[in-house]
Amino acid sequence: MKLIEFGLVEILSLVRKGEVRVVEIVEDYIARIEQEDQKIKAYLTYAFDKALARAREIDSKKEKGKLAGAIIAIKDNIVTKGIRTTCASRILENFIPPYNATVIDRLEAEDAIIIGKTNLDEFAMGSSTENSAFFPTRNPWDTERVPGGSSGGSAAAVAALEAVAALGSDTGGSVRQPAAFCGVVGLKPTYGRVSRYGLIAYASSLDQIGPLARSVEDCALVTSVIAGFDRKDSTSSPLPVPDYLAELKTSLPKIRVGALEESSLNGVSQEVASNYRAILRLLEELGIEIQRMTFPSWEYALPCYYVIAPSEASSNLARYDGVRYGFRAESRELSEMYLKTRTQGFGSEVKRRILLGTFALSSGYYEAYYARAAKARQVITREFAAAFDRVDFILTPTTPEPAFKLGEKQDPISMYLQDYFTVAANLAGIPGISIPSGFTADGLPLGVQLLGRAFSESELFRLAFLLEKNINLKNNKSEI
Amino acid sequence: MINMKIDLEHISRLANLELTEEEKKILPGQIEKIIGWVGQLASLKTDEEEKYTPIDFSLRLDEDEIEKSLSQEEVLAMAPEKDGDFLKVPKVLQGK
Incomplete structure (x- = not known):
């Protein structure tokens, strides 16, 4: 070896x-x-x-x-x-x-x-x-x-x-x-x-x-x-x-795991959905109690994220001005230097998000976008808190589909939807772990995500460890 | 989805960004589409809601201990241009 x-x-x-x-x-x-x-x-x-x-x-x-x-x-x-x-x-x-x-x-x-x-x-x-x-x-x-x-x-x-x-x-x-x-x-x-x-x-x-x-x-x-x-x-x-x-x-200890209702799996690929069901069955076979749940606010999690994250990015990335470190574009005077440095230094997705965030924070739009997203974030966080009164963990697929081809997703929103299952944990500040859960017919890896209460990493690892030991991954080395 | 016209020229000025010719063709449409998409937040009832604040850690005072920070040389070494102990930038005022 x-x-x-x-x-x-x-x-x-x-x-x-x-x-x-x-x-x-x-x-x-x-x-x-x-x-x-x-x-x-x-x-x-x-x-x-x-x-x-x-x-x-x-x-x-x-x-x-x-x-x-x-x-x-x-x-x-x-x-x-x-x-x-x-x-x-x-x-x-x-x-x-x-x-x-x-x-x-x-x-x-x-x-x-x-x-x-x-x-x-x-x-x-x-x-x-x-x-x-x-x-x-x-x-x-x-x-x-x-x-x-x-x-x-x-x-x-x-x-x-x-x-x-x-x-x-x-x-x-x-x-x-x-x-x-x-x-x-x-x-x-x-x-x-x-x-x-x-x-x-x-x-x-x-x-x-x-x-x-x-x-x-x-x-x-x-x-x-x-x-x-x-x-x-x-x-x-x-x-x-x-x-x-x-x-x-x-x-x-004796634990309960929250699982998504079938209707929540409508947008995911068939292989992801059937793998998810198989992992749920495995949990039940291991004697773990499963409770079906819905998370109505998750529909708003990505739109919420795409206000909050770009807003913070527009502020955080203001520091790249060519003065103290990093790239500087040749210019004759200072304001032109700022503009050219940032224009030449940032790629399109970064510009897209800086512009989005600048818009969401700009005068006249702050209440309608940023403030509303900050409140939506509170709704999402409270929904998790209510769920964790009933269960100890939540199991979801990690992604709606397996790895896609290079160049396949040209539309920004279709790329953003990749984070459908993951983004709510960031908004609520809770931990999440993705573990390998099987393969597609074409041999692409699939994963499931476990979410837990804030600072429950130890319990999260223990449940993930239990699942990992019991998931049968046939060919778990990539052949390269 | 709400269709909204956005004054991208104004927004780019606020963000100190210019768009390339290529970006001018695709970015405005994409950004309007994304803003329309995030506009669905309006249908979530949040009137009574507080704004989210990240986890509240109690305020803590640091001991007043002197620690070494980065030296002037280390900081200046990162600068694109410097003059002695100063960061150097192009002239600030426009005109001749």
């Missing part, structure tokens, strides 16, 4: 026992990336030299951190000291950050190694990674298809064995949807669970950093390292972080 084939928990134990050196693992991943990434294009930047140097240091250490041997890919909207961080945008094409995001410091403090920075939709705006200013990433299961997005590079890297795990970010589904498309596990933690210091802001009331990995165990381990209070992020929660991996072994 090659070293790249071991999952995170397994490879760490080999390192701990002294059976493998970290530098050998890094070398194996570099060989894999050099062989596969021309096809997949998961990465925007490789950090091989740094990774090898770091591996030698770790190998010579007596006391190693708990992630010694973890070779991790990082979505390129998370800043890494000395490693180019582009956000897949021309406006940050040559940006080399002078500091690390808190999640990077935490990973490195436990001796994890950053192997490279992964592709995304520019500024995390998209669901296919086609909006990258540089190139699209391909789905390892079928290279004619998209890996999902916006954390498409991270999901593809994990699925193609080009990293053992990865970090992504999730504002409306950007970790969970690509996880489902690529057949890996992806968590969007509770708002406030993971520090966003050093995450390049898109929509600050929604953004969360989350891990992608090959199994629930691996995902739980990474989460316990990156989660926790950070004084540099005023929205980070002071609640203690459980040892999620250890708690996987404790049994779940």
